[in-house]
Structure formats: C-alpha cells, structure tokens
Amino acid sequence: MNAADFFDAGLAGLVLAVAAFAVLSRNNYAAVVAFVAYGLLVSLRWVLLRAVDVALTEAAIGSGLTGVLLLSAAAKLRERAGGANEDARRCSPRTRLVAAVVAIVVTVGLGAAVIGLPDPSPTLAPLAGAALPDTGLGNAVTATLIAYRATDTLLEKVVLVLALLGLWSLAGEDVWLGRPGLKQRADPDGVLAYLARRLVPVGVLVGLYVFWVGADHPGGAFQGATIVAAMWLLAMMAGLADTPPVAERRVRLVLAGGALVFFAVGLAGLALGEAFLAYPVAHAKAIIIAIEVAMTITVAVTLALLIAGTPERPA
Amino acid sequence: MSTIANVATIVLVTAGLLFFVAGTAGLLRFPDPLTRLHALTKADNLGLGFVVLGLLPQVDGLFAALKLLVVWALVLFSSAAASQLIGRAAYRERDGTR
Numbered sequence: 001m002n003a004a005d006f007f008d009a010g011l012a013g014l015v016l017a018v019a020a021f022a023v024l025s026r027n028n029y030a031a032v033v034a035f036v037a038y039g040l041l042v043s044l045r046w047v048l049l050r051a052v053d054v055a056l057t058e059a060a061i062g063s064g065l066t067g068v069l070l071l072s073a074a075a076k077l078r079e080r081a082g083g084a085n086e087d088a089r090r091c092s093p094r095t096r097l098v099a100a101v102v103a104i105v106v107t108v109g110l111g112a113a114v115i116g117l118p119d120p121s122p123t124l125a126p127l128a129g130a131a132l133p134d135t136g137l138g139n140a141v142t143a144t145l146i147a148y149r150a151t152d153t154l155l156e157k158v159v160l161v162l163a164l165l166g167l168w169s170l171a172g173e174d175v176w177l178g179r180p181g182l183k184q185r186a187d188p189d190g191v192l193a194y195l196a197r198r199l200v201p202v203g204v205l206v207g208l209y210v211f212w213v214g215a216d217h218p219g220g221a222f223q224g225a226t227i228v229a230a231m232w233l234l235a236m237m238a239g240l241a242d243t244p245p246v247a248e249r250r251v252r253l254v255l256a257g258g259a260l261v262f263f264a265v266g267l268a269g270l271a272l273g274e275a276f277l278a279y280p281v282a283h284a285k286a287i288i289i290a291i292e293v294a295m296t297i298t299v300a301v302t303l304a305l306l307i308a309g310t311p312e313r314p315a
Numbered sequence: 316m317s318t319i320a321n322v323a324t325i326v327l328v329t330a331g332l333l334f335f336v337a338g339t340a341g342l343l344r345f346p347d348p349l350t351r352l353h354a355l356t357k358a359d360n361l362g363l364g365f366v367v368l369g370l371l372p373q374v375d376g377l378f379a380a381l382k383l384l385v386v387w388a389l390v391l392f393s394s395a396a397a398s399q400l401i402g403r404a405a406y407r408e409r410d411g412t413r
Contacts, residue, residue: 191396191400191403192400194396195392195393195396202389
C-alpha cells in the first residue's frame, strides 16, 4: 500500500463517517453542516479521479447551494416549532421505517448495478474525443453538455425554471408576485457590507473566468453561474441590493432566456434541414458560446432567486 | 536547484499542516465560540499561507503562482470577515442582547 492508496482509503473512510453522522444526527443544523462537509470531501474524491468538472459542480451546487437551502429550511422548521425541542416534531417511527427501507433498496440496487457493470465498460469516450475538433471546444465535458447531449441540458434549464415557479407559488395571497425573502437590515458600515463591497466585484470576475475557461479547461456555465449567484446573494444579505419583485418583466425574461436561446438554436438546426440542436460545424464554437452566455445569466439569476425563497413582501 | 525547492516545499507544507492540526485541536477542545474562533483563524491564515508558500516552488509559470496567491488572499479576506461576523454573533448571544 503506497502513500496515495493510504490517503485514498482515509478519505473514503472520512466520507462514510461524515455521511453516517449527517444521517444519524438528531440536530438538524449539525446534520446540514455534516452534509456540507460531506460534499466538500466528495469533491476532493472527484479531483483524485481527475474529474475536476464534477468536483467543481459538487462543491458549488451539491455542497454550497444545497447546504444553504437546507440551512434555511432548518431555520424555518425551528421557527415553526416556536423554538420548542425538535424531537417533538419528528415524524412517526412508521414513516421513518418506510423512508429507511426505500433508501436501503435504492442503495442496494445502485450498488448491484455498479458491481454488475461489464468490464471493460462500454464507452463512447473515444468517439467523443474524435469529434471534439468539430465543436471548437477543448473540454470534452463542456462539449458533452452543450453539444452531444444538448437536449438534456436544455431540459435541465426548463426544470430549473419550473422549480422556481413551484417555489413562488407557495407565496401567500397578500404577497403574491411580491419580493422574495425578508428585508435585510445589515449595518451599512458593518463588516458584511464591507465584505460585499470588496468581494463582489472580484467574485463576479472569478465567476466569469470559470465560465470562460470552461471551453478548454475544467469549468463552465453552471459553475461560473453559481459563483455569480453567490455574489448577488452576498450583496442582498449585506443590504446593498434588494431582491427584485418576481412579477418584474425583466426578471422573467432573464429566467426564460437560457431555455429560449437554446430552443431557438435547436429550431434553427431543424430549419437548416439537419436536426434539432444540430450546429453547423463552421459556426459551432460561436453558437455554443452564445448558448452558454444566455445559460450563465439564466442559471445565475435562477439559483440566486431559489435561495432568496418565496415572495414574503409586497412589491 | 530542484532539491532546494523540494526541501523548501516539504518544510513549509509541514509547517502549514502543523498549524492546521493545532487549529483543529483548538476547535475541538476550546470551551467557547470566541476561543474556538481564535484557534480556527490561525489554521486558516498561517496554515494555508505556509501551504501556499510551500507549493509556490512547484508550480510552473508566473500565472499559476499568482493564482495560488490570489486563492490565499481571498481566503484571508473572507475568513477574516466571516470570523468577525461569527464573533459578534457569539458576543451578543453571551451578553443576552439577542
């Protein structure tokens, strides 16, 4: 066993231990913190597997964004319980038993599927690599997302908008189509406002950089958009920016923009007589960048508004 | 030359790891949020600083070196701000003003 194996085994053990803690913890906050740590450890594991794109996404979405969502859910649960002990609100043993059985069946099924995979597994990787020059991209992951499996990515954009619509529809009658989230009252001369003023410009630049290098290196629209979304949220938390009313036309246009541009390109491909979402090779790179720009803006705004939550104030 | 660089890397990264171990021990063992924060910021600032300094001789090109330094600077800045915020929250909770 060499040093790398030793490190690997330690990391795997740590991932399992943190996962067990997140599941078994009786305190919601502790469970969420463990979940965030779990995501960061898993992304370290992805780096070791040389899947840096997946690692970036896991850290940004799986750990960061989902962690914030779960934290605010935990806070809301505690608010509803009126600060009473959380144990009083736990679901019945029967519900938990059913949940445990479902989780175990899914896990065992997944495990069996993975172990049963043929070896060597069938792969399209050589084909994908051979076609890479036609897309004008250097990163096979980006090519897969925007070119080879473009339909999946298009539908993913639609799902994001649907998720946001579902969230908005939870708003009460009096704040319907209002502004998401509570009004933030941070000290305008405080630490948070200072952090937001200094970090947001740098963070937006980093987000755009991650998006731009995604063409040839690990990175891409989704990861870059998450960073930009985080910066917008920081400005909101510091009271430097307010959430827009969800009825605003500009907001809705931006939210639909990613999927609309994607769809328009797809139809153009059909009109030119090839296929839905077929890009002419000569202009593939330009088309891909256009889609990615629209997608980055849409994803950034969608993710930020998902975190901002349901409308809670009149516009 | 590469031997000197490797020795520098090993010494500096080890120093950084020592700060991380000490910071983690403090985080686990210290009695209240403010002292735990004190231990943690040492790991963040000095630990990461030494690790970054130790990795500098190993990178090729000025751009990669600058990226490492920017990572350190960003972590310094955000952890300084975050520990201020946590510290103030802990302080207010202790005073019962919340």
